[in-house]
Amino acid sequence: MDLPRLTLPASAESITAFREFVRQGAAAAGIASEDMERLDLVLEEILINVARYAYTPEKGLVEVAYAREGPGRLRVEIGDWGRVFNPLEADPPDLSRGLMDRPIGGLGVFLVRSMVESIDYRREDSRNILSFTFPNLAPTS
Amino acid sequence: MTIEPTELDRAVLLKVTGRMDADNAHEFEEACQHWITHGTKHLIADLDGLQYVSSMGLRSFLSVAQKLQAISGSLILCGLHGLPRQVFELTRLIGLFPVFETAQQAIATL
Numbered sequence: 001m002d003l004p005r006l007t008l009p010a011s012a013e014s015i016t017a018f019r020e021f022v023r024q025g026a027a028a029a030g031i032a033s034e035d036m037e038r039l040d041l042v043l044e045e046i047l048i049n050v051a052r053y054a055y056t057p058e059k060g061l062v063e064v065a066y067a068r069e070g071p072g073r074l075r076v077e078i079g080d081w082g083r084v085f086n087p088l089e090a091d092p093p094d095l096s097r098g099l100m101d102r103p104i105g106g107l108g109v110f111l112v113r114s115m116v117e118s119i120d121y122r123r124e125d126s127r128n129i130l131s132f133t134f135p136n137l138a139p140t141s
Numbered sequence: 142m143t144i145e146p147t148e149l150d151r152a153v154l155l156k157v158t159g160r161m162d163a164d165n166a167h168e169f170e171e172a173c174q175h176w177i178t179h180g181t182k183h184l185i186a187d188l189d190g191l192q193y194v195s196s197m198g199l200r201s202f203l204s205v206a207q208k209l210q211a212i213s214g215s216l217i218l219c220g221l222h223g224l225p226r227q228v229f230e231l232t233r234l235i236g237l238f239p240v241f242e243t244a245q246q247a248i249a250t251l
Contacts, residue, residue, distance in 0.1 A: 012163050012164050013164075015163065015164070037223070040193065041193070041195050044163060044195045045195060045196055048163050093232070095232060098237065099206055099210055099237040100207055102203055102207075102234075102237065104203055105196075105200060107199055107200075107232050108195070108196035108197075110231075110232065111228060111231060111232070
C-alpha cells in the first residue's frame with residue numbers, strides 16, 4: 001500500500017514528530033480539532049509500549065502509516081521489528097480497587113482501547129503491527 | 142509543562158500548565174516529592190491549565206496520592222476538564238482523589 005508513512009527510532013523523543021505526522025493526516029481526513037488530543041494519547045501509549053517491551057534493551061525502529069477511512073475517520077498502522085509483543089493480550093486493569101491497592105501501571109492499553117475502534121494486532125514478516133481506526137464513534141464510557 | 146508552587150497555611154498549591162506526558166511526568170512527581178520531603182501533607186494540584194495527560198501522568202498522580210495517603214495526607218485535584226478529566230473518569234481514578242471545581246473550594250476544605 002502506498003500510504004503516507006514515517007519511520008523513526010522507537011523512543012520517547014520520536015513521539016512529537018509522529019504526533020505532528022499523524023495530525024496532518026487527521027486534519028486532512030476532517031477529524032475534529034477537539035479529538036486531536038485523544039489521538040495524541042493513543043499514539044503516545046502505543047509508541048511507549050513499543051519502546052519499552054518490543055525493543056528493551058536493544059533499540060530499533062518504529063513505522064507509523066495512516067489512511068483516510070471515510071469522512072472524519074483515520075486508519076492508523078504502527079509497526080516495529082522488535083520481539084513478538086501483542087499489547088492487546090494484557091489483562092484489563094481492575095478499576096474497582098481503592099487508592100492504596102491500585103496498581104501504578106496498566107492503564108495505557110485500556111485508554112487506547114476506549115478511544116479507538118477495530119484495533120487489532122498481527123505478526124507479519126517479523127514485524128509487530130497494530131492497527132486501529134480513530135475516533136471511536138461508540139465510546140464505551 | 143510548568144509547575145508553579147504556592148505555599149499556603151496547610152498545603153501547597155501546585156499550578157500545573159501544559160501537557161503531562163511520558164517525557165515529563167516524572168517532573169510532577171519530583172515536584173510533589175520535594176514538598177513531601179519538606180513536611181507538606183496536603184498538595185492541591187490546580188489542573189485548570191493542564192491540556193493533556195497520558196497514562197504516564199496518571200501513574201505520577203497515583204504514586205503521589207499513595208505516598209500522601211500513607212502519611213495521612215492527600216493529593217487534592219481541582220480544575221480538571223477536557224482530556225485530563227476524561228482519562229481520570231475512564232480509568233475511575235477520579236473517585237480515588239478529592240476533586241473540586243476550583244482551587245478556592247479545595248483550600249476551603251483544609
